[in-house]
Amino acid sequence: MPDGAxxxxxxxxxxxxxxxxxxxxxxxxxxxxxxxxxxSPIDGSTLCEIARSDAADVDAALDAAHAARKxxxxxxxxxxxxxxxxxxxxxxANLELLATVETRDNGKPIRETMAADVPLSADHFxxxxxxxxxxxxxxxxxxxxxxAYHFREPMGVVGQIIPWNFPLLMASxxxxxxxxxxxxxxxxxxxxxxxxxxVLMDIVGDVLPEGVLNVVFGHGAxxxxxxxxxxxxxxxxxxxxxxxxxxxxxxxxxxxxxxxxELGGKSPNIFFADVMDHDDAFLDKALEGFALFAFxxxxxxxxxxxxxxxxxxxxxxxxxxxxxVARIKVGDPxxxxxxxxxxxxxxxxxxxxxxIDVGRQEGAKCLTxxxxxxxxxxxxxxxxxxxxxxxxxxxxxxxxxxxxxxxxSVTTFKDLDDAIAIGNDTIYGLGAxxxxxxxxxxxxxxxxxxxxxxxxxxxxxxxxxxxFGGYKQSGFGRETHKLILDHYQQTKNLLVSYSPNALGLF
Amino acid sequence: xxxxxxxxxxxRALVRRLRAHYGKLLFHLSGGCCEGSAPMCFRQSDFRVxxxxxxxxxxxxTPFYVGAAQFPYWAYSELTVDVTTGGGDSFSLEAPxxxxxVVRSRLFTDEEAASLPAVGSGAxx
Numbered sequence: 001m002p003d004g005a006x007x008x009x010x011x012x013x014x015x016x017x018x019x020x021x022x023x024x025x026x027x028x029x030x031x032x033x034x035x036x037x038x039x040s041p042i043d044g045s046t047l048c049e050i051a052r053s054d055a056a057d058v059d060a061a062l063d064a065a066h067a068a069r070k071x072x073x074x075x076x077x078x079x080x081x082x083x084x085x086x087x088x089x090x091x092x093a094n095l096e097l098l099a100t101v102e103t104r105d106n107g108k109p110i111r112e113t114m115a116a117d118v119p120l121s122a123d124h125f126x127x128x129x130x131x132x133x134x135x136x137x138x139x140x141x142x143x144x145x146x147x148a149y150h151f152r153e154p155m156g157v158v159g160q161i162i163p164w165n166f167p168l169l170m171a172s173x174x175x176x177x178x179x180x181x182x183x184x185x186x187x188x189x190x191x192x193x194x195x196x197x198x199v200l201m202d203i204v205g206d207v208l209p210e211g212v213l214n215v216v217f218g219h220g221a222x223x224x225x226x227x228x229x230x231x232x233x234x235x236x237x238x239x240x241x242x243x244x245x246x247x248x249x250x251x252x253x254x255x256x257x258x259x260x261x262e263l264g265g266k267s268p269n270i271f272f273a274d275v276m277d278h279d280d281a282f283l284d285k286a287l288e289g290f291a292l293f294a295f296x297x298x299x300x301x302x303x304x305x306x307x308x309x310x311x312x313x314x315x316x317x318x319x320x321x322x323x324x325v326a327r328i329k330v331g332d333p334x335x336x337x338x339x340x341x342x343x344x345x346x347x348x349x350x351x352x353x354x355x356i357d358v359g360r361q362e363g364a365k366c367l368t369x370x371x372x373x374x375x376x377x378x379x380x381x382x383x384x385x386x387x388x389x390x391x392x393x394x395x396x397x398x399x400x401x402x403x404x405x406x407x408x409s410v411t412t413f414k415d416l417d418d419a420i421a422i423g424n425d426t427i428y429g430l431g432a433x434x435x436x437x438x439x440x441x442x443x444x445x446x447x448x449x450x451x452x453x454x455x456x457x458x459x460x461x462x463x464x465x466x467x468f469g470g471y472k473q474s475g476f477g478r479e480t481h482k483l484i485l486d487h488y489q490q491t492k493n494l495l496v497s498y499s500p501n502a503l504g505l506f
Numbered sequence: 507x508x509x510x511x512x513x514x515x516x517x518r519a520l521v522r523r524l525r526a527h528y529g530k531l532l533f534h535l536s537g538g539c540c541e542g543s544a545p546m547c548f549r550q551s552d553f554r555v556x557x558x559x560x561x562x563x564x565x566x567x568t569p570f571y572v573g574a575a576q577f578p579y580w581a582y583s584e585l586t587v588d589v590t591t592g593g594g595d596s597f598s599l600e601a602p603x604x605x606x607x608v609v610r611s612r613l614f615t616d617e618e619a620a621s622l623p624a625v626g627s628g629a630x631x
Contacts, residue, residue, distance in 0.1 A: 036604070039592075052602070163540045164595055190540075190595040220597035225552070242573065243536035243546045244597045247553050264538025301539040346592035347606050351543060354610055358583075361613045397611075400579045402542045427575045428538070473538070473575055 015101070018049040019198035021057055021217055024064035025210025027201075030218075031056035038195055041107035041342040042333060044381035050194045053218035055226035058186065061214035062232045065157040065184035068211030073154045073182040075209075081129035084180055087204045088129070091122035094203050098196055100334070102168055105195040107342030107382070108296050109333040120462060121172035124480070127464035128180035131482040145499035151492040154182035155258075156234035158488065159227045161220075161248075162197070163239045164190035164344050165299040165404075169462075171197055173479045174237050179213065181488040186214045186233070188223050192345055220244065231255045235488065238262070239301070242473060260477030260487050262301060262470060264402045265430030268423035269293075269304035269459065270413070270445055272436035273313045282457075286435045289459045290321040290408075294328050294340050294387045298406035299348070301474075302431035304459055306399055308422055311412040318367070318391075318410065325408075326368045328387045331375040342382040343405060349383035352405030355398060356388055364392035364409065394422050402428070416441060420448045429471030433459045452478070508618045510625070511563030511570045514588045517607060521547070521565050524599050531599070533565070533587070535572040535580065535609065541596040545570070545587060545607045548599065555629040562625060574627075582619050583611040 018035060020027040034052040039045065051057070072080075091098065098121075099113035108117070140148040160174040167189060178185050189197040194217045201215055216223050224244075228236050229251040238248050239262040252259045275286040293304050309317055333341025343349040349372070356370055369388030374380065387406045390398055399409045413419040423432060429451040436442050436457070446454040452469040455461065462468070462480070469478035478484050513521070525531055530550040536542050546553075547568075558574035565587065572580055587609055594606035614622065 036602075165540065191601070192595045219602040220595055221599050222602050224597050240540045241536040241538040241542040241544070241546075241596070242576075243534045243553075244541070245538070246534075246556075246573075247546075247548065247597060250554050262539075264540070264542055345594065347590050347594045347608065350590055350608060354608070355543075358611050358613075361611070397579050397583070401576075402538055404539055404542060 015199065016048065016202075019051065019194070019217065021051045021053055021061065022201040022205060022213075022215040023057070023061045024067070024214065025205065028060065030054070031060070036191065038105065040104045041344055041346075042104060042382045043378045047105060047195055048198070050191070050198065051217040052222070053216050054222045057216050057218070058223060058226045058230065061186045061216050062157065062230060064211035064214050065186055066232065068209055069156055069184045072184055072209060072212045073156075075182065077132045077135065080180060080182060081133045083207055084125045084129035084176060086207050088122040088125040090204050090207070091118060091125070091200070095119065098168060098199060101199050102196045103333050103341070105193045106164065106167060106344055107333055109338045109341045111336055111338070112296060116462070117166060117169045120464075121168050124172045124176045124464045128176040128485075131485060132180040135485065142495075145497055147496045147498065149494040149496065151494070152181070152485070152489045153492050155488055155490055156183060157232060158183045158185055158235040158237065159230070159233040160185060160187045161224050161228070161236070161238045161240065162187060162189050164192040165296060165301070167193040168196040168200065170239055175213065177484045178488045179208070181485050183488055184212050184214075186216060186227060188216055188218070188227055191217070191219045228252070229254070233257060235259070245475065258487070260479070261475035262430075262477075262479065263473060263475040264301045264404075265303070265428040265451070265470065265474045266306060266400060266402050266426045267302050267304050267428075267431035267433070267451065268306045268308050268426070268449070269433035270308045270419050270423060270435065271310065271317065272438065272441050273310040274437045275435050276313045276317055277437060282437065285457070287321055287324045289433060289435055291324045291328065292459045293408040294325065294406045295460050297340050297343055297385070299344055299404050300460070302453070302460070303404070304431070304433050305403060305408060306394070307408055307410040308413045308419055309410060310419070311414060314412050322367045322389055325387050325389055330373045330384055330386065332377070332379050340387060340406060342379070342384050346383050348404065349385060352385050352403055352407060355401070355403040355405070355407060359390045359392070359396070359398040359407070359409070362392065362396045362398065364390040364396055364398055367391055367410070369406070394425050400426060416444060420445060423449050427473045430474035431455065507621055507623050508584065508614060509563055510622070511565070511585050511587060513565045514586060516589045517587045518565060520589050520600060520605065520607070521568055525566070525568065528599060531568045533568060533570040533607075534559070535562075535570070535576065537573065537576045541594055541598075543609070544594065544596060544598070545609055546596060546598045547607060548597070557628050560625050560627050577625070582614050584614055586610045586612070
C-alpha cells in the first residue's frame with residue numbers, strides 16, 4: 001500500500017545546483033541531457049540548472065502516470081487524504097526554505113511568501129484532503145424498482161501547466177484537488193520559476209506512490225505543447241495568457257478532453273464616496289485596498305489594476321491613496337521590511353515599462369511612480385519598477401490591457417450604475433473589488449459585475465474554501481473550493497433495476 | 507500608408523531563422539496574464555487562426571494577428587516587433603533559446619490614423 005508517511009523524511013532539504021525531472025518517484029535526467037539556467041530577478045544571479053525537457057520526457061512521465069493510475073484511483077479516500085496531509089505537514093515544516101527559494105526565484109517579497117504563498121500551499125492540500133473524505137455520491141429513486149446511483153470517479157491522468165507568478169501556490173491549487181480526486185498528475189512548472197517545485201519534490205517526493213505525481217521541467221514549446229497535445233491525458237489545466245489558452249483548447253478539441261482555463265483579468269476596484277464618511281479604520285482599510293495593486297508587484301491575474309473612485313470624493317481620496325502608494329517600500333525582496341520586490345524577469349520589466357510609455361502617449365496623467373526603480377546595491381542587477389498610478393479614462397489601453405505589473409489606472413464614476421458600466425467595460429472578468437459602508441451598494445455591484453470573484457470590503461484574500469475563476473475572456477472552470485473536484489472527476493451513473501419483470505416491449 | 511506592424515532587424519533575423527527551422531509560421535498577439543501582450547510565434551500547423559482574428563500585418567511571409575476582442579485597443583498603435591533576452595515562459599517557438607519577441611507601441615498621429623489600411627481577418631491562405 002502507498003505508505004510514504006511512515007518512511008523517513010527526505011533528508012535532502014539542502015539546495016542543489018542542478019535539478020532533473022521527477023518521474024515515477026525518482027529524479028530522472030532529461031533524455032537529451034540538456035539543462036537551462038534559472039536566474040534570480042533580484043540581482044540576475046544564477047540559482048541552479050534545470051532540466052530542459054522535451055516530448056520524450058513528457059512521454060516518460062505519462063508512462064509513469066499511467067502505470068500508477070489504476071492503483072491510485074482505487075486507493076481509499078481516507079488514505080489519499082492522509083498522504084495529502086503529510087505533504088501539507090512537510091510544506092509547513094519547510095516554510096522558511098520554500099519561502100526563501102520562492103522569493104529568490106520569483107522576486108516576490110519574503111514577507112508574502114512566508115505569510116501567503118507557502119502556508120496557503122499547505123492549506124490547499126489539507127483542504128482537499130478534508131473534502132475528499134467528506135465527499136459522497138448520490139442515490140436517486142427513479143421509481144419503486146429503479147435506482148440511479150452516482151459515483152465520482154477520477155479522470156485518470158491529468159496535465160497541468162503552471163504560471164510563474166505564484167509558482168508553488170498555483171501548483172498546489174492544481175495538484176491538491178487532482179490528487180485528492182484520485183488522478184495521476186504530469187505537471188509543468190514555468191521555466192522562469194521552476195525551483196520551488198524542484199525543492200518541493202526533494203521534500204515530499206517519497207510521500208506519494210511512484211508515478212502519481214510527475215514533474216517535467218522545461219519550456220512551453222518543448223514541454224507544454226507535447227503535454228497538452230498528448231492523447232494520453234484526460235484533462236488539461238492551464239493558467240496563462242489568452243493565445244496559448246486558445247492553442248491548448250485547440251489541442252484539447254483534437255483529443256476531446258475537458259479543460260480549465262485561467263487567462264488573466266483587468267479587475268476593477270470600486271470605491272464609493274461613503275468610504276470617506278469617517279476617518280477611521282475602515283477608511284484605512286480601503287486605502288490599503290487601493291494600494292493592493294502592488295501586491296506581488298502587480299503580477300497577479302486578479303490585480304486590482306483599475307481603480308474606480310466616486311467623483312464626489314475623488315480629490316480627497318486620491319491624495320491619501322497616492323500618498324499611501326508612494327510609501328510602498330521597493331527593494332530587495334529578501335529583506336523582511338520590503339513590500340514590493342523585483343519583477344519576475346527582464347522581459348516582464350520591459351513590458352511593464354512599455355505600458356507606462358503607452359499610458360503617457362495616451363495622455364494618462366502619472367500621479368506617482370512611472371519609472372524603473374533602482375534600489376541600489378546588489379539589486380542593481382535586478383528588475384524593479386516603481387509603483388505607478390495613472391489617472392485617465394477607461395477606453396485607454398492602460399485601462400484595458402493586462403499589464404501584469406505594479407501599474408494602476410484610476411478613473412472616476414458618477415453613481416452606482418456608472419460604476420457597474422465602467423467596471424464591466426472590459427473583455428475580462430476574473431476579479432473585482434467593491435468598497436462601501438452601504439450594504440446595498442456592495443450587494444448590487446457584487447451581483448452586477450461580470451467577474452468570478454467580487455471581493456467586498458477586502459481584496460487579495462485567497463482562502464481554499466472560496467471558488468476562483470473567470471467570466472468572459474478570463475477563462476472558465478473554477479479553482480479552489482470543493483467544487484473544483486468536479487473538474488477532476490467523472491460522474492458514473494449506475495442505473496439499476498430491481499424489478500424481476502421484463503419491460504414488455506419485445 | 508502607415509504599416510501597423512514593423513520589425514527590427516534583430517527580430518526579422520530571428521523570424522527568418524525560426525522560419526527556416528520550423529516551416530511556415532504565424533504571430534498571434536496575446537492578452538491576459540503572464541506573457542499577455544507578447545506576440546506568440548507558432549508553426550501555422552500548431553494554431554488555428556479563427557475567422558474573427560484580425561490580420562494586422564506580416565513579417566516577410568509570416569502573418570501577424572490579434573484576437574478580435576483585443577483589436578479595438580490595438581487599432582491605433584504602431585507595433586514594433588523586437589527581440590529581448592531573459593524571461594518569458596511562453597509556448598512561443600523562440601523562448602527555449604532564451605530570447606523572446608516583444609512589441610513596443612507608438613500611438614499613430616491623427617493624420618496617420620486617418621490613412622490606416624483596412625485590416626483583414628481569417629486564416630492565412
